[in-house]
Amino acid sequence: MFENITEKLKNLNFLQKKSQSFLGVDIGSSAIKVVQLKKEKGVAILETYGELSLGPAGGTEVGRSTNLSDKQISASLINLLEESRVNVSECGVCIPIRSALVFDMEIPKMTEDQLKKIIPIEARRYIPVPISEVILDWRIIPDDPLIDDEPDDIEKDNRPAINYNNYDKKDEKFKQGEKVKIFVVAIHKNAIERYQNIIKQAELSLNFLEIEIFSTIRSVIDHNISTVAMLDIGASVSKLYIVEYGVVKDSHIINKGSQDISLAISRALGISIKEAEEKKRAIDLENPASSDKEIADVMATNLKYIFIEANKVLKRYQSIYNKNIKELIFTGGGSVIKGLPAFTSKNLEINSQIADPFSKVRTPAFLDEVLKEIGPEFAVAVGLALRGLEDGNS
Ligand SMILES: Nc1ncnc2c1ncn2[C@@H]1O[C@H](COP(=O)(O)OP(=O)(O)OP(=O)(O)O)[C@@H](O)[C@H]1O
Numbered sequence: 002m003f004e005n006i007t008e009k010l011k012n013l014n015f016l017q018k019k020s021q022s023f024l025g026v027d028i029g030s031s032a033i034k035v036v037q038l039k040k041e042k043g044v045a046i047l048e049t050y051g052e053l054s055l056g057p058a059g060g061t062e063v064g065r066s067t068n069l070s071d072k073q074i075s076a077s078l079i080n081l082l083e084e085s086r087v088n089v090s091e092c093g094v095c096i097p098i099r100s101a102l103v104f105d106m107e108i109p110k111m112t113e114d115q116l117k118k119i120i121p122i123e124a125r126r127y128i129p130v131p132i133s134e135v136i137l138d139w140r141i142i143p144d145d146p147l148i149d150d151e152p153d154d155i156e157k158d159n160r161p162a163i164n165y166n167n168y169d170k171k172d173e174k175f176k177q178g179e180k181v182k183i184f185v186v187a188i189h190k191n192a193i194e195r196y197q198n199i200i201k202q203a204e205l206s207l208n209f210l211e212i213e214i215f216s217t218i219r220s221v222i223d224h225n226i227s228t229v230a231m232l233d234i235g236a237s238v239s240k241l242y243i244v245e246y247g248v249v250k251d252s253h254i255i256n257k258g259s260q261d262i263s264l265a266i267s268r269a270l271g272i273s274i275k276e277a278e279e280k281k282r283a284i285d286l287e288n289p290a291s292s293d294k295e296i297a298d299v300m301a302t303n304l305k306y307i308f309i310e311a312n313k314v315l316k317r318y319q320s321i322y323n324k325n326i327k328e329l330i331f332t333g334g335g336s337v338i339k340g341l342p343a344f345t346s347k348n349l350e351i352n353s354q355i356a357d358p359f360s361k362v363r364t365p366a367f368l369d370e371v372l373k374e375i376g377p378e379f380a381v382a383v384g385l386a387l388r389g390l391e392d393g394n395s
């Protein structure tokens with residue numbers, strides 16, 4: 002029997018005080034995920050979490066990406082908040098990378114006041130819509146990032162915020178020809194308004210919006226790792242990011258996601274998509290029962306396609322920048338497949354691991370196993386909630 006997604010919702014409602022809590026809300030194309038954390042003596046503690054598939058609300062199967070109206074999404078979010086007994090309204094929400102334009106630009110070194118003025122002017126060249134229609138966020142990419150040997154804790158931050166660490170003095174004089182690289186994120190105001198609207202309808206209070214990649218970095222990457230890649234296998238697409246010392250260097254979208262695996266199984270075996278989805282979730286890719294061998298083969302073919310595309314990007318990056326990418330970290334629901342680590346080590350040349358975002362959070366021991374398994378799906382929501390605690394917005 003297919004496990005009802007709502008059965009995954011857990012009530013860890015051991016919180017009495019609401020004031021120290023914060024909610025991360027990840028509205029994905031196929032499912033909404035929420036994570037409520039609280040901070041106690043500097044430690045992030047899991048209070049509750051939950052997930053709701055959007056497929057059924059859009060008249061399609063669980064695991065499929067959807068195109069719901071704002072009203073439908075907020076209605077689903079309200080259900081999820083109730084089911085998972087969320088009891089805080091302060092939240093942070095992610096904006097999908099597809100709603101943002103992300104790029105690097107190089108400009109002469111200058112003071113922070115000058116940068117603030119110049120960046121919106123320079124950014125116009127990269128943005129296909131009038132600058133007045135977007136919100137810009139940016140940070141300086143350090144030439145020589147400092148290696149942070151401190152253990153990771155929730156004080157760390159990766160959001161694209163203005164970071165003047167390279168600029169000791171406001172009125173510093175820079176040598177002629179000296180350049181600085183800026184990482185820029187442009188988000189269309191329509192996208193921002195859309196999320197504001199959804200959150201308002203769900204009667205939550207929106208503290209910040211952030212591009213999903215920054216939430217993921219916060220919850221899964223150790224800052225002292227020089228160069229690392231992340232592969233988020235979602236429903237309709239997979240997103241590949243390359244990150245150096247916590248700074249995003251490159252991002253790519255691969256046009257295949259986990260719903261394509263279910264569709265391929267359904268076609269190959271002549272079974273319904275619902276049944277194919279159940280099989281995909283049940284099968285151990287590396288040790289399938291003999292009756293499931295054909296399904297495992299279909300899954301392997303589709304995963305290999307994603308790996309080949311990812312590998313091309315990683316190879317290109319390594320050769321252009323002459324840098325070694327230390328490892329690939331998997332996130333997203335599509336990487337919850339059983340047997341993926343063993344399959345990956347045979348089919349990808351790079352070391353890999355499955356994201357474990359709940360390891361940054363104190364959780365009840367009885368949930369260790371389940372949180373480790375579903376962790377990749379919650380990387381974004383955990384990262385959002387961690388930022389809320391850092392900001393002291395709770
Ligand atoms: N236990 C599981 N085993 C295998 N696949 C799973 C499992 N759980 C979820 N998936 C698959 O993961 C996909 C959804 O992943 P995820 O929730 O990360 O996507 P999303 O955030 O909605 O998508 P996107 O980020 O692209 O908007 C679905 O296609 C689903 O079939």
Ligand SMILES: [Mg+2]
Pocket residue numbers: 029030235333381
């Ligand atoms: Mg997602």
